[in-house]
Amino acid sequence: xxxxxxxxxxxxxxxxxxxxxxxxxxxxxxxxxxxxxxxxxxxxxxxxxxxxxxxxxxxxxxxxxxxxxxxxxxxxxxxxxxxxxxxxxxxxxxxxxxxxxxxxxxxxxxxxxxxxxxxxxxxxxxxxxxxxxxxxxxxxxxxxxxxxxxxxxxxxxxxxxxxxxxxxxxxxxxxxxxxxxxxxxxxxxxxxxxxxxxxxxxxxxxxxxxxxxxxxxxxxxxxxxxxxxxxxxxxxxxxxxxxxxxxxxxxxxxxxxxxxxxxxxxxxxxxxxxxxxxxxxxxxxxxxxxxxxxxxxxxxxxxxxxxxxxxxxxxxxxxxxxxxxxxxxxxxxxxxxxxxxxxxxxxxxxxxxxxxxxxxxxxxxxx
Amino acid sequence: xxxxxxxxxxxxxxxxxxxxxxxxxxxxxxxxxxxxxxxxxxxxxxxxxxxxxxxxxxxxxxxxxxxxxxxxxxxxxxxxxxxxxxxxxxxxxxxxxxxxxxxxxxxxxxxxxxxxxxxxxxxxxxxxxxxxxxxxxxxxxxxxxxxxxxxxxxxxxxxxxxxxxxxxxxxxxxxxxxxxxxxxxxxxxxxxxxxxxxxxxxxxxxxxxxxxxxxxxxxxxxxxxxxxxxxxxxxxxxxxxxxxxxxxxxxxxxxxxxxxxxxxxxxxxxxxxxxxxxxxxxxxxx
Amino acid sequence: xxxxxxxxxxxxxxxxxxxxxxxxxxxxxxxxxxxxxxxxxxxxxxxxxxxxxxxxxxxxxxxxxxxxxxxxxxxxxxxxxxxxxxxxxxxxxxxxxxxxxxxxxxxxxxxxxxxxxxxxxxxxxxxxxxxxxxxxxxxxxxxxxxxxxxxxxxxxxxxxxxxxxxxxxxxxxxxxxxxxxxxxxxxxxxxxxxxxxxxxxxxxxxxxxxxxxxxxxxxxxxxxxxxxxxxxxxxxxxxxxxxxxxxxxxxxxxxx
Numbered sequence: 001x002x003x004x005x006x007x008x009x010x011x012x013x014x015x016x017x018x019x020x021x022x023x024x025x026x027x028x029x030x031x032x033x034x035x036x037x038x039x040x041x042x043x044x045x046x047x048x049x050x051x052x053x054x055x056x057x058x059x060x061x062x063x064x065x066x067x068x069x070x071x072x073x074x075x076x077x078x079x080x081x082x083x084x085x086x087x088x089x090x091x092x093x094x095x096x097x098x099x100x101x102x103x104x105x106x107x108x109x110x111x112x113x114x115x116x117x118x119x120x121x122x123x124x125x126x127x128x129x130x131x132x133x134x135x136x137x138x139x140x141x142x143x144x145x146x147x148x149x150x151x152x153x154x155x156x157x158x159x160x161x162x163x164x165x166x167x168x169x170x171x172x173x174x175x176x177x178x179x180x181x182x183x184x185x186x187x188x189x190x191x192x193x194x195x196x197x198x199x200x201x202x203x204x205x206x207x208x209x210x211x212x213x214x215x216x217x218x219x220x221x222x223x224x225x226x227x228x229x230x231x232x233x234x235x236x237x238x239x240x241x242x243x244x245x246x247x248x249x250x251x252x253x254x255x256x257x258x259x260x261x262x263x264x265x266x267x268x269x270x271x272x273x274x275x276x277x278x279x280x281x282x283x284x285x286x287x288x289x290x291x292x293x294x295x296x297x298x299x300x301x302x303x304x305x306x307x308x309x310x311x312x313x314x315x316x317x318x319x320x321x322x323x324x325x326x327x328x329x330x331x332x333x334x335x336x337x338x339x340x341x342x343x344x345x346x347x348x349x350x351x352x353x354x355x356x357x358x359x360x361x362x363x364x365x366x367x
Numbered sequence: 368x369x370x371x372x373x374x375x376x377x378x379x380x381x382x383x384x385x386x387x388x389x390x391x392x393x394x395x396x397x398x399x400x401x402x403x404x405x406x407x408x409x410x411x412x413x414x415x416x417x418x419x420x421x422x423x424x425x426x427x428x429x430x431x432x433x434x435x436x437x438x439x440x441x442x443x444x445x446x447x448x449x450x451x452x453x454x455x456x457x458x459x460x461x462x463x464x465x466x467x468x469x470x471x472x473x474x475x476x477x478x479x480x481x482x483x484x485x486x487x488x489x490x491x492x493x494x495x496x497x498x499x500x501x502x503x504x505x506x507x508x509x510x511x512x513x514x515x516x517x518x519x520x521x522x523x524x525x526x527x528x529x530x531x532x533x534x535x536x537x538x539x540x541x542x543x544x545x546x547x548x549x550x551x552x553x554x555x556x557x558x559x560x561x562x563x564x565x566x567x568x569x570x571x572x573x574x575x576x577x578x579x580x581x582x583x584x585x586x587x588x589x590x591x592x593x594x595x596x597x598x599x600x601x602x603x604x605x606x607x608x609x610x611x612x613x614x615x616x617x618x619x620x621x622x623x624x625x626x627x628x629x630x631x632x633x634x635x636x637x638x639x640x641x642x643x644x645x646x647x648x649x650x651x652x653x
Numbered sequence: 654x655x656x657x658x659x660x661x662x663x664x665x666x667x668x669x670x671x672x673x674x675x676x677x678x679x680x681x682x683x684x685x686x687x688x689x690x691x692x693x694x695x696x697x698x699x700x701x702x703x704x705x706x707x708x709x710x711x712x713x714x715x716x717x718x719x720x721x722x723x724x725x726x727x728x729x730x731x732x733x734x735x736x737x738x739x740x741x742x743x744x745x746x747x748x749x750x751x752x753x754x755x756x757x758x759x760x761x762x763x764x765x766x767x768x769x770x771x772x773x774x775x776x777x778x779x780x781x782x783x784x785x786x787x788x789x790x791x792x793x794x795x796x797x798x799x800x801x802x803x804x805x806x807x808x809x810x811x812x813x814x815x816x817x818x819x820x821x822x823x824x825x826x827x828x829x830x831x832x833x834x835x836x837x838x839x840x841x842x843x844x845x846x847x848x849x850x851x852x853x854x855x856x857x858x859x860x861x862x863x864x865x866x867x868x869x870x871x872x873x874x875x876x877x878x879x880x881x882x883x884x885x886x887x888x889x890x891x892x893x894x895x896x897x898x899x900x901x902x903x904x905x906x907x908x909x
Contacts, residue, residue: 054817055817056813056816056817075816076813076816076817077816077817077818077819077820082817082818083813083814083817085810085813085814086810087808087810088808088810089808089810089811089813089814090811091811091814091815091829091833092807092811092833093829093832093833102815102818102820102828103818103819106818106819106820106824107819150814150818151817151818154818154819374821374822374823374826375737375741375743375822378733378734378736378737379737379741379743381730381733382730382733382734382737382749383745383749385730385790385793386749386752389768389771389786389787389790390752390756390790391752392771393764393767393768393770393771394763394767396767396770396771396774397763397766397767397770400770449667449670452663453663453664453667456660456663456664457664468664470902471668471671472671473898473902474895474898475671475672475675477847477851477894477897477898478675478851478890478891478894478895478898479850479851479853479868479871479890479891479894480851480853481851481853481868481871481872481875482678482871482887482890482891483674483675485678485871485875485883485887486674486675486677486678486887487674488875489674489677489678489681490673490674490677496673496677526670526671526674529667529670529671579758583758583760584760584761586760587760587761587762587763587854588854589762589854590853590854590857590872593876594875594876604762607762607766608762608857611766611769611858612858617770620766621766621770624762624763624766624767627760627762627763628759628760628763631758631760635758
């Protein structure tokens with residue numbers, strides 16, 4: 001990718017507090033205009049990373065570049081990035097207008113210009129009718145938008161959002177996710193978004209940065225991290241996944257491979273370089289697993305025999321747990337199809353389990 | 368950043384300077400003074416001596432300590448007996464009058480306690496209102512001579528310090544979770560048991576806080592014992608006042624102050640220790 | 654059941670206990686008799702005697718000036734202190750916290766005694782100056798506690814947001830903290846003013862022979878026996894405090 005389009009770069013960044021490592025050797029490049037999400041469980045360091053970029057914390061080591069300038073040591077307000085806090089942090093004694101205008105006033109922008117810019121950005125967040133209201137007179141979603149407006153009006157290079165939606169209820173959250181995405185496209189500002197909710201991250205982002213315990217596990221598009229997880233951590237964090245131990249039998253060209261799995265040989269696909277005999281993990285997502293009735297199939301050479309152990313109807317899907325021949329279980333999710341009346345499963349039923357070769361992911365064996 | 372640091376250092380320097388000069392330093396001086404001697408010409412003589420503490424060990428002074436303790440203790444007990452039910456009831460009121468009722472308790476709390484103690488004189492003196500009232504009702508046949516006795520001092524202390532007992536207990540009771548009481552009833556406890564086993568232990572921090580806030584001043588409000596107890600009444604506060612301003616024996620006065628401080632510090636430590644497991648403390652918290 | 658019906662009379666009794674002496678005082682200040690308990694008719698006599706007592710006026714003026722000066726000084730220092738304690742992490746912060754706590758609980762007599770010792774050793778003139786320094790000092794902890802408890806009710810992120818948007822510490826203080834705090838500031842000032850006006854014990858030690866203040870004047874008047882003039886004076890002072898307390902509570906109760 002064109003290096004000049006990187007608006008934020010982190011190189012070799014470490015952050016430790018009292019000998020406790022919070023961030024470890026972070027390398028990150030954020031592209032201009034993208035919606036980037038930092039995703040990870042609590043304590044993984046994503047908020048700290050955000051604060052390093054915004055300037056509220058300083059790295060122990062490494063450099064942070066904004067527009068190719070090293071900003072380490074520069075205070076927050078001189079970095080041309082602004083933060084939207086989880087609690088919104090609106091000034092309770094100021095009106096919506098005064099809140100949004102605050103940053104501009106601090107920079108002593110002329111009054112007329114303040115007025116134009118504030119009203120413009122309020123229009124963008126659809127709050128142009130409420131400039132005189134106080135924060136406590138607004139709903140949660142509206143306060144959110146004021147917080148975004150307040151940060152955006154200063155035309156930052158990057159907008160940093162620290163779990164802005166986690167205090168909203170489910171419905172409002174879903175609405176705001178769509179709104180935020182649209183807002184980002186309209187404004188054209190780079191967003192760096194922090195969340196622990198993987199569904200949120202996948203649905204909103206151009207790219208996702210998956211973090212665990214202070215390190216970046218993988219960076220990629222939502223599709224990439226979901227379908228091609230780099231390691232077990234990532235795979236387990238995003239969505240549900242079945243994990244089996246297996247062995248490489250043969251590596252061919254064009255990503256073809258044959259693997260030993262559960263006493264059977266199967267074809268698979270992988271772009272990694274493995275050596276024959278190498279132990280691997282085989283990952284398959286439940287929704288990629290197909291479950292067949294005894295009578296429905298003829299050729300079961302590539303299939304695994306099993307007994308249905310649990311059935312959960314979930315409205316749009318049926319979740320199954322099937323116990324396989326060697327006492328392992330596999331989770332399968334089948335989608336209801338109105339024409340298909342096959343999807344009646346009974347506990348104890350004998351079934352065949354399979355998936356399309358290539359839909360699995362092969363990973364090097366981890367202890 | 369630079370200007371910010373400047374502002375911060377200015378503020379902190381000012382604060383530390385003030386606290387050092389007017390809190391730490393004076394107190395250190397008292398500690399030192401308690402180990403010094405004195406003479407006709409000098410209030411304080413730079414020499415190290417334990418004579419002041421030894422003097423305090425004298426029966427006269429010990430009796431003063433005991434008496435102060437006793438009176439302060441009785442006052443605290445009375446405040447507790449009178450104030451706890453009051454505080455409990457007020458705290459549990461749901462109506463909108465509650466704030467007004469609490470305000471009515473706070474108002475005397477802010478007025479000069481000197482004035483209020485003075486007001487008591489008219490009530491409890493031999494020809495005072497209380498006696499007239501009781502005589503008229505036939506409850507007594509001779510006027511009670513309360514003024515200028517220990518009882519008067521106790522009444523004065525209770526009168527002044529009762530709000531200090533009530534307010535912390537109110538705060539504490541307000542935090543009491545009703546559901547605990549309901550749970551107790553549900554499990555079969557009667558009112559007395561519920562009180563003994565649930566309410567009392569849970570309100571204990573408030574009781575202790577209130578008791579300390581009554582006991583501390585009760586040991587030291589010398590003008591109350593002066594006005595209501597008369598010249599004969601010599602409590603710890605009067606002793607200190609006396610030594611400093613009349614007897615001009617500053618070292619002795621300082622020593623007495625130190626002893627007083629130690630007693631009170633012990634009480635506070637007991638309070639802190641007793642609430643150590645309790646996250647919600649009553650009183651000032653920084 | 655039986656207990657419930659006792660509650661109201663009990664509460665009433667306690668309230669009467671609080672207020673009867675005060676009411677009696679007020680009533681007697683209008684009583685047309687020097688020492689008698691019986692009502693001899695309404696009179697303004699004692700108030701008019703109060704009015705012409707120049708000594709009292711001087712003492713009152715002194716107390717007022719002292720109170721205003723001490724309250725203002727204490728509020729200013731206390732504001733800087735509470736804001737600093739709230740916002741900054743610095744060496745000795747827990748010590749300062751403990752110090753404030755200790756000062757509030759310290760017996761006034763120990764404070765008074767230690768201050769007079771300090772002033773004598775440092776040759777500070779006993780009068781307005783010693784009183785001002787002393788009153789300011791014992792008011793500051795109360796200001797700190799009042800303001801701090803208000804500060805912690807704010808969203809901590811507000812200050813970071815302000816910094817993020819370009820405000821320096823001075824701007825944060827003037828544009829955000831002070832406007833949000835003004836009611837607590839007012840209440841602190843009123844509290845300090847009241848504490849200063851009413852202080853007996855500390856003033857007793859640090860006031861010189863020449864600078865008369867009201868509480869000490871009343872104290873000496875009371876020791877020398879009851880005079881109806883005192884009743885009138887006390888009523889007036891009580892009324893003033895009543896108003897101040899009312900104002901302070903109103904200030905604190907108004908919605909932010």
